[in-house]
Amino acid sequence: MNFEHITLGQRVLFGTGKAAEHVAKEVVRHEARRIMCISSEFERSLADKALASIDVALWHSDVVQHVPVETAEKARQAAADAGIDLIVCVGGGSTTGLAKAVALTSGIPIIAVPTTYAGSEATNVWGLTEGATKTTGIDDKVLPAAVIYDAELTIGLPVALSVSSGLNALAHCVDSLWAPKADPINQALGAEGVRALADGLPRIARNPHDMKGRETALYGAYLAAVAFASAGSGLHHKICHVLGGTFNLPHAETHATVLPYVLAFNGPAAPDAAARLSAALRSGMADVSASEGRAGTAEDAVSLLNELRSRLDAPVALRDYGFTEADIPEAVRRVIAAAPPSNPAAVTEESMTELMRAALAGEVPAVRALATA
The missing domain is CATH 3.40.50.1970 (Rossmann fold)
Incomplete structure (x- = not known):
């Protein structure tokens, strides 16, 4: 190393x-x-x-x-x-x-x-x-x-905002796996943050007064932030900064919505990161069913994240927050200009347009649909 x-x-x-x-x-x-x-x-x-x-x-x-x-x-x-x-x-x-x-x-x-x-x-x-x-x-x-x-x-944080805020934290973890300054230490912190958030957030969704769930989520959010602070801002955060700063989309909900699409896009080009994320999600969601033949793959990581988001009734579409089809060209232009050169997958006008359209409509995130865009 x-x-x-x-x-x-x-x-x-x-x-x-x-x-x-x-x-x-x-x-x-x-x-x-x-x-x-x-x-x-x-x-x-x-x-x-x-x-x-x-x-x-x-x-x-x-x-x-x-x-x-x-x-x-x-x-x-x-x-x-x-x-x-x-x-x-x-x-x-x-x-x-x-x-x-x-x-x-x-x-x-x-x-x-x-x-x-x-x-x-x-x-x-x-x-x-x-x-x-x-x-x-x-x-x-x-x-x-x-x-x-x-x-x-x-305790007073509504469940919906707890979910979107918690998925924002999870996005810090995911970005830290492939951000410009990603290293084994912040990758380890990020993975443990994913595990904790995948454990804590469903507890909160089931019972907003579950203190163990809220403590676990806070612990995971701290690890997520520490990992992000070291690794730097990856593609996910560049996209969300554009959507928030240029189109005034709400911060937490935007992060929660965009995350699975970025994972589906980057995952196939970062198999080690996908495997680490898959293991962390599976550990946090202890009752998740076992995969057959694809454990540890990008497809598995996306599937597990989709399952977590389903359990949390997470935000699904950018159109719900005021983003429109007409906004996509400007968003894509700004994202391409801001995207880290070290991003695992090639950031192009075509690929970012497809990602934005999928996130706009709330299509079920899938590796095949975005990795080949």
Whole structure:
């Protein structure tokens, strides 16, 4: 083996019912005096619970998905005006993304308290949208100094959003198997993340109050994010950034919808990754029936992912979120420009058009249909 791996330095505090205690400890550890809480109005009650033991100098609730530049500028100015020396963000990926936007230009440390399975809290990746283009970058200033996981804070997350957010995390795992900087360490983390998510998400779908399921899903989402942070952004995330930034499609639902089509496209060209993914899915879904003659293949991995998505009643079609046939040419043009040169399968106008059309209509993802496109 010959590879270079980077593990990001970050404190992780995991404990159901311990969010307020852990936040207070981190405030003391940072010797913070002026704290800004970023949380949407929808999640304010969760923020109140997580920050119950500390004084907050500034509550900021202007959170918008895909972090428009103008939204980021307002938050940056508010933090500067209030003399903030620590940010605590409570919420999903959009909330964490806004905290990162403030940290990017100010260097103010972040304590992240996730309430979804988005995973942004464990990466040093930032994203901002201006006009119709979403730009991402890497900067260690935006990596939260600590992440506080408390499964109790996810109880109010509707099952549908739990599913789409969890599949977004699973997409981090899958991308880490063939992204530009994929290596054996993040591939191992990604595979374990897949196993945990394939175990935890169906538990949540069956019983939203299943704490073991929510803890397992949070654990899997963290592993997914760590793997993604090391491996970098692969084709799946490039596609979803285009769909979100240019067409304003909802983040989690878009990731959940696109994932199986990218797997069906890349899987045949990355047999080792497909085999690893197949094994992880099969381990997580312990009751899945055995395959005959195709275990470990790309076809098997896609079939297992389709089975998981069926159990979760996952999103199936981009048209359900406002994407249209007329949008495909522009999306394809932007995806081709952004796609990693190292992607296992050749990214062409023809292949991406077929992938987009299949995802638009919600066709059952199949290796043969997309691998030969």
